[in-house]
Amino acid sequence: MxxxxxxxxxxxxxxxxxxxxxxxxxxxxxxxxxxxxxxxxxxxxxxxxxxxxxxxxxxMGRSANEKINTNKIDLAETQQGILSFEGKVIPDNELELIRKMLRNTQSDTSEDH
CATH class of the missing domain: 1.10.260.40 (lambda repressor-like DNA-binding domains)
Incomplete structure (x- = not known):
């Protein structure tokens, strides 16, 4: 477009x-x-x-996201294989493990309240 x-x-x-x-x-x-x-x-x-x-x-058609970049990245919505840590790409299997850990942490904290 x-x-x-x-x-x-x-x-x-x-x-x-x-x-x-x-x-x-x-x-x-x-x-x-x-x-x-x-x-x-x-x-x-x-x-x-x-x-x-x-x-x-x-x-200008360089992004499908119309919102202004606020330097926030939602790990749940980020495509696999594009994140890095200390200059090294996070492998897909480790990225999925991180997502699972974060989801479990969030559900644990929501149950406490």
């Missing part, structure tokens, strides 16, 4: 038109639609990202 399509979807979710968005951000008419033919400035894309509270990576 291209940047313009993502912006159109976000605008729809927020119940505004792309034209209204352009007006609110101080862009000229059809500015965003022109981005299908030419590359927008980073500052303009940043304005759109800030307006919708999404990441630049999401708008």
């Amino acid at each position: 291209c940047t313009v399509d993502r912006i159109k979807n976000l605008a729809k979710e927020h119940h505004i038109s792309v034209y209204e968005l352009e007006e609110q951000l101080g862009f000229g008419k059809n500015t965003i639609y022109q981005w299908t033919k030419r590359t927008p400035s980073v500052e303009r894309v940043k304005k759109v990202a800030d307006y919708f509270d999404v990441s630049l990576d999401y708008l």
Whole structure:
């Protein structure tokens, strides 16, 4: 999905038109639609990202996650084989063991309360 399509979807979710968005951000008419033919400035894309509270990576199609990276990683949602510890990749079997241990710890603490 291209940047313009993502912006159109976000605008729809927020119940505004792309034209209204352009007006609110101080862009000229059809500015965003022109981005299908030419590359927008980073500052303009940043304005759109800030307006919708999404990441630049999401708008530019580099990430499917629209939320801004907060440096938090949910181990339960992380794909296997991409985590490391002290520079070494955690093997899949050890990663699954860690997940199981954490789940057991969480269930133990919830039973105490």
